[in-house]
Amino acid sequence: MTSLDNDNVPPDSATQAAINFGVDDIDLPRCRICRSVAHLRFAGHPGYVLGTTYDIYECVGCDASFASPLQADDRIYEHIYQHAAAISGYDRYDRYATMVRQVRNPRTWLANREDVYYAIDAMVRRIELAHPRLVEIGAGLGYLTYALAHSGCTIEGWDISQSAVQKAIDRFGPHYRVRDVFAPAGADAQRFDVIIMTELIEHVADPAGFLAAASRFLAPGGSFLLTTPNKSFFEQRLIWHTDPPPVHLWWLAERSLAKLGERLSMNVHFFDFSKYNDWHRPNPDMGVSTSSAPTRGAMLNEDGAPLSIAPPPEPWRLFPLSQSLVPAVAGCVRSAARSLGANVDRRPSTRRRPTCAFSLVPA
Ligand SMILES: [Zn+2]
DSSP states (O other): OOOGGOOOOOHHHHHHHHHHHOOOOOOOBTTTTTTBBEEEEEOOOOOOOTEEEEEEEEEETTEEEEEEEEOOHHHHHHHHHGGGGGSSHHHHHHHHHTTTTTSSOOOHHHHOOOOOHHHHHHHHHGGGGGGOEEEETTTTTTHHHHHHHHHEEEEEEEEEEEHHHHHHHHHHSSSSOOOTSOOOOOTTTTEEEEEESSSGGGGSHHHHHHHHHHHEEEEHHHHHHHEEBGGGOOOOOEEESSSTTTTOEEOOOHHHHHHHHTTTEEEEOOOOHHHHHHOOOOOTTOOEEEEEEEEOOOOOTTSOBSSSSOOOOOOOGHHHHHHHHHHHHHHHHHHHHHHHOOOOOOOOOOOOOOOEEEEEEEO
């Protein structure tokens, strides 16, 4: 049935836009976030595993891109975590899990390493005087939960992976539980003031359903702190500049996240990265080609082994002091050069990063 079959319900504006452009919505899938029609953006995009392909659809209502088939494959994470140290993108998580135990202030150390943790640190700082009960869902290797607990937060980490939770307990202590957000909550289930999810919702087939299920664990007035790759940071011509499916199933724009908030009857507040960008100016090119061909390819071979070994980290990235000093010195040099009238970049720092951080608070 199309929305036009029902005489009583006019098509939503996005569907009307598709019809106006001559798009036949009979066979088009609907966006699971805003329920508008989505059109095929690219057929046969390379998947995470060599030889697999996915079609990429783009929602006309909220700009979200999603993969088809829209189905997670949990087996792939066994391969990824088995080879995490060798897989580009996951190698740094493995390093963080080792390093946070060796530094004096793991929370600040993480915040200095990556925009995701910078934003979470700042957003938690705004609320922690109220002593909120926190939970990190999708805690993975457990280092963020550990870093927040180490700084005095009351927090536990949940993951659906028994092996991930066991590893986290072995490394960091008993802050972790195997927990599936879709499992029955129970009347006596613990509720939390804040649910943290970093780089998680892009992995699930139904982000709105996942957040709705997770919201059962929110205390009255509770909120979410989330991060996900930000499609709005990049140019429209890019098809899918994020991990190939089925690892990432969604590439979400800020409009998609606003729609997610509407579905949950919550308000969205985007984190402003301007200050961070003063010292860590994002490069919008990010090594991306100028063509409209796929910019991401397979990461694992058919047997689940990494296709290319992640490069070893630059030595200065291993040391927290240099991590904060290098951009600080670069920023000072830029400011000094600017005050001397040199021809340096005068653009104001953008609030966006390749990652979007945001909170969902009760409307
Ligand atoms: Zn949509």
